[in-house]
Amino acid sequence: MKLTIIFAKFISLSIFMSVCVIVLICSSIYIVLAPELPDINKLKEHKLQIPLSVYSNDNHLIAEFGEKRRTPVTYEQIPVKFVQALIATEDKHFEYHNGIDLNGILRSIAQLLSTGEQQGGGSTLTQQVVKNILFTRAKTFQRKFAEIITAIQIEKDLSKQEIFELYVNKHFLGHNSYGIQAAADVYYGKNLNNLTLAELAMIAGLHQSPSYANPISYPENAKKRRNVVLGRMLDENFISKLEYDTAVNSPVTASKSNNTPDLSADYIAEMARAYVVENYSLESAYTEGFKVYTTIESKLQNAGNFGLENAIDNYTFRHGYHGAEQHFETEDTLSFNDKLNIWKQSLKKEFKVASLSPAVVINVDEKSIQAILKNDEVINIDWDELKWASRFLTTFSKSEAPNSASDILQSGDLIRVVFDPSIKKWKLTQIPKVSGALVALNPQTGAVVSLVGGYDFKSNKFNHVTQAKRQPGSNFKPFIYTAALHKGYSASSLINDAPLILNNGGDAGIWRPKNAGDRYLGLIPLRQALYQSRNIPAVRLLRDIGIDYAADFTQRFGFNASELNKDLTLILGSTVMSPLQIVTGYATFANGGYKVEPYFINRIEDRHGNILFQANPKQICSDCLETPTPYELTMGENKKDQISQPSPTSESSGTTFALEDPIVFEPISLKENPYAPRVLSEQEVFIMQNILQDVVIRGTATRANKALNRDDLAGKTGTTNDAVDAWFTGFNGDYVASVWIGHDSSIPLGTGEFGGSAALPAWIDFMKVALEGKPSNKLSQPPGIISLRIDPSTGLLAHPGQSNSTQEIFRESFAPTSQSNQASDIEVDIIIDETERLERQINGEDTTEDSSEIQSPEMLF
Helix, strand or coil: CHHHHHHHHHHHHHHHHHHHHHHHHHHHHHHHHHHHCCCHHHHHHCCCCECEEEECCCCCEEEEECCCECCCCCHHHCCHHHHHHHHHHHCCCCCCCCCCCHHHHHHHHHHHHHHCCCCCCCCCHHHHHHHHHCCCCCCCHHHHHHHHHHHHHHHHHCCHHHHHHHHHHHCECCCCEECHHHHHHHHHCCCHHHCCHHHHHHHHHHCCCCCCCCCCCCHHHHHHHHHHHHHHHHHCCCCCHHHHHHHHCCCCCCCHHHCCCCCCCHHHHHHHHHHHHHHCCHHHHCCECCEEEECCCHHHHHHHHHHHHHHHHHHHHHCCECCCCEECCCCCCCCHHHHHHHHHHHHCCCCCECCEEEEEEEEECCCEEEEEECCCCEEEEEHHHCCCCCEEEECCEECCCCCCHHHCCCCCEEEEEEEECCCCEEEEECCCCCEEEEEEECCCCCEEEEEECCCCCCCCCCCCCCCCCECCHHHHHHHHHHHHHHHCCCCCCEEEECCCCEECCHHHCEECCCCHHHCCCEEEEHHHHHHCCCHHHHHHHHHHHCHHHHHHHHHHHCCCHHHCCCCHHHHHCCCCECHHHHHHHHHHHHCCCECCCCECEEEEECCCCCEEEECCCCECCCCCCCCCCCCCCCCCCCHHHHHCCCCCCCCCCCCCCCCCCCCCCCCCCCCCCCECCECCCHHHHHHHHHHHHHHHHHCCCHHHHHHHCCCCCEEEEEECHHHCEEEEEEECCCCEEEEEEECCCCCCCCCCCCHHHHHHHHHHHHHHHHCCCCCCCCCCCCCCEEEEEECCCCCCECCCCCCCCEEEEEEHHHCCCCECCCCCCCCCCHHHHHHHHHHHHHCCCCCCCCCCCEECHHHHC
C-alpha cells in the first residue's frame, strides 16, 4: 500500500514536472516569439483583395479588373448546407474547440517524430485563417507554434461566425477565384444561394486542393472529392441518405464559360478602369473592391452593339469576300478522321470575334459546305448564305459571282460563321476590314447610354468614339447653318446653287467645290440646301457670314474654335473630330438649345457601399431664372434695318446680313451653377430642328422615316471626299446618337457608300429599340415663331391662292412682309452665266462683284 502511494506520488510529481517543463518551454518560446506575433487587430482590419467591378446603370456586370476574383459574403448569406459541408470535411469540431485541435496537434507531432518532417494536417479552420492571412506557408515548427498561439488569441477576440467568414472569403479555389461566391460565379455562373447540394459540396471540396480537384481542369478528381464531402456530411447526419444518393449521382455541371459579364460593353469598361486608375492609386484600383456604376443602359447598349455590328457586316457583304483566314494543310494520304483531329486541334487556338465564330471547312459540295465549330458541332451552310462571297478586289470592285462552293472555299479553310436566328441558319461571314463607332446620349443630361467603340474590343482596343479623329463631312453643316440663322437668315433665304470657282491665292490655287453628282439647282431656299446636303450653297453661306464668326459660334456646341480649319472647307466638315464631340453638339438641337456635358459614370462605391463619387450633371430648366446664358441669344435688331446698310468689311461683297458690332463669345463660369447653360434661343433651335426633320422626311435620310415611321426624328448625314468617312447623327427629345463608319487608314469605303447607306442603318437599328413604345418627343413651337405661306422661288409671301406656295416658319421679327411679284420669277439659267463669269474673273478678264450668292426676300425688289 505504501509502495502504491509512493508510486502515485512519483507519477504525480512526474506529471507535474512535465507540465512545468512544458509550460516553461512554451513560456520561453512565447517570450521569444511574442515580439514577432502578429497584432490580432490586423486580422480584424484585414481587407480582402477585391477586384474593380464595372456595372451598367441598371446593375448588369460589364467587367472585372484585378488578379483575384472575389465577392465577399457575410455569414448570414452562406447556405447552411455549405457551412455543414465545410465543417464536416475540414474541421468537424469547429464549433467547440478554442482554436486548436489537440488530437490533430498530437498527430502532427507523431508525424514529425516518425518522419523528421512536419507533413501538415491537424489545423483547424481558425489556424488556417491565421496561416492564410498572417503567416507564410512555410512548414516550420516555429511558425506552427506561433500559429497555435495566435489561433487561441483569435478565438477570444472573434466569434465563430467572423472566423468562418474570413476563411470562406479568403481561400483560393482555382481559376482565379477567391472565396466561395467567386467560385460559384466561376464554375456555375450562379449566386451561392442558388447552388444545388452537389454544387455546394463541389466548392467545399475545393478548399483542400483547388488546383487538382477543380471541376473544369480535373472533373473526375473533383467528382471524387465532392463525393467524399457528401459522405462526411452523411456521417455527421447533416444530410439524409436520399439527399446523399441524389447528389453523388449528379453529373459535373461546372463550366468556366458561365463566368462571363452580363453585358458586352468593353470600351466603356476600359474608360471606367482608366478613370479609377487616374483618380485613385494603381494598386488600390484593382484590390479595394471599387464598384463603378456607369450611365450605360443595358437594353440600349445591346441595341448599339447589334446596330453597329450589323451595319459593318452588311458593308462586308456588299464588297466581297477576302477569302479564308488561314488554310490548315493535311496530307492527302491521311484518313478523314485523322484530318478532322488535326483541324480540331488547330481550331482550339482560335477565338470568337464579336459574334463571329471560328470554324474549319471539312467538306465542300456543289452548293453547300460543312464546317466544324470549336465545340465539335458540325454545321451546314447552304448556297443562299454562300453566294454573296464574290472575291474582294478593291473597295470599288469585286469578282464575278461564284458558281459553286468550290469557287469560294476548300476543306481545311479557317472561316468565320454566324447563326442567323431569323432564318435559323448558319451564314458565311468574315472579320471586317472596316471600323465603326456608335455613341448615344440622353440629351437632357449628357449621360452616355450606349457606347460601342469598334467592331470587337478584343481584336482592336482603339476606342473610335473618343480617340478617333475623323472628318465629319456634312454632319458638321448644321452648326454653321445655325450660325447663319443667328445672324439673321431664315429657312427661306435663297442661296445660289451654282458652280463656284475660288481663287485662294498662293500655293492653294484654284478650288472648285462640287455637289454630289455634280448637279446644280440655281436659287434654292436655305432649308432645301441643308436637307439635301448641297455643298455649293453651304460654301456660299459660310463665305457670306464670315469664317471667324462661324468658327466662334460653334463654341456654343462645345467645339474649340482654335482647333477648327479657318477656311471655307470648314462647313464641309474638313476639321477632324471624334464622334463624342459630334454627338455632344447635336444634343443641343435635341434638348431645346442647352449645352450639356457628356459623362459616363453615375457613381463609384467602395467595398462597403459607401459612395466615393456621385455624378451631378447640370440640369436643364427652361423656367429657372438661374439658368446661365453665356452667349447672346438674339440679335435684338430688326433684319430690315441691318440689310439696308451692308457691312463694307464683309468677307463677301454679296453679304446680305451684317452686324455692326461683332458678337464677343465669353463663356461665363458655370462651376457653381446647377443648371445647364442655354446657348441657342428657343426660336433658333426650333427652326433648326424643323429643318433637320426634313432630312429624315424628304432628304438624305428618308430610310429612317420609312423604317421607324415617327414624326419626331431629325438628323444629318455626312460623307467626306471619296467616301472615306460615312456619318449619321440623329435625335429626338429622348436620345441623340451618332454613327461613324470608315477604315482606320484613309481607304475609301467604295462605290455607293454614303452616310445614308453605310452609317444610317446602324442608327435605325439602335433607335428602333431605344424608342420602342415611347411617345413622340419633339420641341413645341415657342413664342415668337410664326408660320407663313411663301413663294418658293422668291422666299416672299405667296399670293392668295398661289398653287405652288409652301408653308414656312420664321422668327417673328425676321419674317418677310412683302408679296412675291409673280411676273418676275428668278431665272435659274444664271448657273451657266455664273460659271462663265467666275472663270473670266479668275483669269483677270472680269472684275464684276458677285452679288447673287445669297438673297433675302427683301433684296429682290
